[in-house]
Amino acid sequence: MPASPDSYQIFPAEESGCSNLTLDCGEYHQTEISEHAASEADERLEHGHPSRGPCRDKMSNQPLRDLTLCIQGKRDARNARKIQTGNISSWASWRRSQSITNKRVCSKLGRAISGMLPWQHTLHIIKGRFGVGVNAYFVFLRYLVYLNLIHCALLWVFILGPAVFYSGGSDKEALRFGGNDSILDFFLGSGYLDRSPVFYGFYTRGSLNFPCLNTPLLYLTGILAVLLLSLIMEVRRTTLGYKHTWMLGKRSRMNVSYKIFCGWDFTIQEADAATLKSNFIRNDLKLHLEEQRFFLHEARRTVGQRVRLYLLRFTLNLLVVSLLGGAFYLIYFATKTSQSLGTADSTHWLVSLLLQYLPPITITFVNLFLPHVFRKISSFEDYSFTVQVNTTLVRSIFLKLASLGIYLYFVFTATHEQCAENQFGREMYKLCIFNFLATFCNAFLVDYPRKLVREKFPSSLVARLSGKQHFLVPFNVLDLVYAQTVSWVGVYFCPLLPLIGTLTLMATFYIKKFTVLRCCVAEKRMFRASNASVLFHFMLLLGLTMAAATLGVTLDQQQPPVDETTLLQNSPCGPFGNGQSVFNVTGVCVESVPGLAQTALRYLASEAFALPLILAEIVILTSYVSRRRANQKSIERLKEMLVMSSSDKRFLVKKHTTMLRRQNTPLSRHEGATPSRHT
Numbered sequence: 001m002p003a004s005p006d007s008y009q010i011f012p013a014e015e016s017g018c019s020n021l022t023l024d025c026g027e028y029h030q031t032e033i034s035e036h037a038a039s040e041a042d043e044r045l046e047h048g049h050p051s052r053g054p055c056r057d058k059m060s061n062q063p064l065r066d067l068t069l070c071i072q073g074k075r076d077a078r079n080a081r082k083i084q085t086g087n088i089s090s091w092a093s094w095r096r097s098q099s100i101t102n103k104r105v106c107s108k109l110g111r112a113i114s115g116m117l118p119w120q121h122t123l124h125i126i127k128g129r130f131g132v133g134v135n136a137y138f139v140f141l142r143y144l145v146y147l148n149l150i151h152c153a154l155l156w157v158f159i160l161g162p163a164v165f166y167s168g169g170s171d172k173e174a175l176r177f178g179g180n181d182s183i184l185d186f187f188l189g190s191g192y193l194d195r196s197p198v199f200y201g202f203y204t205r206g207s208l209n210f211p212c213l214n215t216p217l218l219y220l221t222g223i224l225a226v227l228l229l230s231l232i233m234e235v236r237r238t239t240l241g242y243k244h245t246w247m248l249g250k251r252s253r254m255n256v257s258y259k260i261f262c263g264w265d266f267t268i269q270e271a272d273a274a275t276l277k278s279n280f281i282r283n284d285l286k287l288h289l290e291e292q293r294f295f296l297h298e299a300r301r302t303v304g305q306r307v308r309l310y311l312l313r314f315t316l317n318l319l320v321v322s323l324l325g326g327a328f329y330l331i332y333f334a335t336k337t338s339q340s341l342g343t344a345d346s347t348h349w350l351v352s353l354l355l356q357y358l359p360p361i362t363i364t365f366v367n368l369f370l371p372h373v374f375r376k377i378s379s380f381e382d383y384s385f386t387v388q389v390n391t392t393l394v395r396s397i398f399l400k401l402a403s404l405g406i407y408l409y410f411v412f413t414a415t416h417e418q419c420a421e422n423q424f425g426r427e428m429y430k431l432c433i434f435n436f437l438a439t440f441c442n443a444f445l446v447d448y449p450r451k452l453v454r455e456k457f458p459s460s461l462v463a464r465l466s467g468k469q470h471f472l473v474p475f476n477v478l479d480l481v482y483a484q485t486v487s488w489v490g491v492y493f494c495p496l497l498p499l500i501g502t503l504t505l506m507a508t509f510y511i512k513k514f515t516v517l518r519c520c521v522a523e524k525r526m527f528r529a530s531n532a533s534v535l536f537h538f539m540l541l542l543g544l545t546m547a548a549a550t551l552g553v554t555l556d557q558q559q560p561p562v563d564e565t566t567l568l569q570n571s572p573c574g575p576f577g578n579g580q581s582v583f584n585v586t587g588v589c590v591e592s593v594p595g596l597a598q599t600a601l602r603y604l605a606s607e608a609f610a611l612p613l614i615l616a617e618i619v620i621l622t623s624y625v626s627r628r629r630a631n632q633k634s635i636e637r638l639k640e641m642l643v644m645s646s647s648d649k650r651f652l653v654k655k656h657t658t659m660l661r662r663q664n665t666p667l668s669r670h671e672g673a674t675p676s677r678h679t
Helices: 020-046 053-061 071-086 090-115 120-165 170-174 215-248 256-262 271-299 303-341 349-356 358-378 385-413 420-456 461-466 473-490 497-519 532-556 564-569 582-592 595-604 607-678
Strands: none
Touching (some): 120 215, 120 497, 215 532, 256 271, 271 385, 303 385, 358 385, 358 420, 385 420, 420 473
């Protein structure tokens, strides 16, 4: 499923969800407005009229090189400014010069700061060779690195920092690398790592033991802060992407003239980049013609052809469901085998390592193999190319998230250890580690040898069958979404998982950079994915929902004990050990605050607060819906005004042409009649 670099823009401005076409359209209309304002300002200055309105002040304070004018227009603007500065006071002239200087300094400072961002030079190289689509993947990866770094800061402030400063002396003895520990513990998460701050069991209630300031409450606050911050950022990016997609509408399908006359990037200076850009524009037009041909073919289908096509699609969907069911059963079988045989002492250490990594290996293999099978199946369903891509993505999303959810269910139901949270954290830790190992092995054991074979033996059968390598942006973004979902799900059981995720993502950046620059070629065929931002960030929201559901199930299992038997069963490890739970810890904190605060907190936690909360949500949603409808009407009116203005211009041009023809017609008749008299 090839993806065009020029069509895959996932972020607005630099990293958010705005399509490339939307940015170009905004710049195009902004250029028209600024040119009109500049010409009007110059006319006023030439006629000696004072400046009027904020548009004139904005144009007069703007540097000449930023004006969208030709060279002669800038010269006229400079002369007009000289004439105007001669008629104003020295104080106003000084203020204007200072304003221009400040804007130049801010512009240079902004460019310097943007140039200091990590991997900026690498991103420019990738964008120049492979386009904004492949570049958007790396920008998305960098965004996830920033997000995980913020998570690490929050976890240090709320969890790790207090645990380090207020821990007892026994923790120092437990953190020593003992004789029973081995290097395999760093792969299995057992032994030394099981006693370290990596997992849940390390964070016991130490000397920090106040009613509303203790380790359990800080631990819960840190986890909730991570999930809440992620929710806010992902909702913001999803709504931004949806807004730009809605504003874009179906313009990419109807305005072909814009692609032909306004699609070129005049900042291109290299011949290779110019060739790549021309290929993108040509392929975009080809795709438009292919889609139009497909819609025409779809409209000409007979009833019998439609029935046969629907039966074929139904059969292929049954095949997809069967493959998903087989994949889920394979994950179940691998989990059962790993739990029954992986902990046996009689097996060899290498066999034990493979058995304990059997569920991550199975999940990774399923997530790598089945999406390509889905891509082949969608090619037989007689959809348009863009619909084929979106169908494959939806099936792959369901596969990745459902396989992870089923694995979580199997681990929850089959856990019998005293510290079940640590075991669950070890499983998430192994998933994160093996996902990175799979990325590393795929780059250096599959992609790079394939590239060497194609270069050394281009006429061999293996080289012809493998073909050229392309960087499939959607599938690689799906891998990032899966890795981030694992980090969110396991952060409660493995608080240092965001730090591990940050390190693996940084290493993934360099691995993917090597793969793209050394092993892949630029994509030729493209598909439109203006709503890809909405889709990918919606996937992150689904992963975040899965993490919240996992946390809710875990906290629900920590109900207050009823008797001593339940107390012994619910006394594992970590901050909520020894019969403590989220409910009684927060209850003690609420009881320690003043009476008025207790009443307010209990009211907020009661069912009586639900009614005003629902009413407030209805009011807010109603206001946003009303604003959206008003904005939609305004946009439609502006579109109608643009159409009317263009039709008026065409009408005036036709009238002017008709008048010129009428004026020239008598003259031509007179010239034609003069020789006849002489004859």
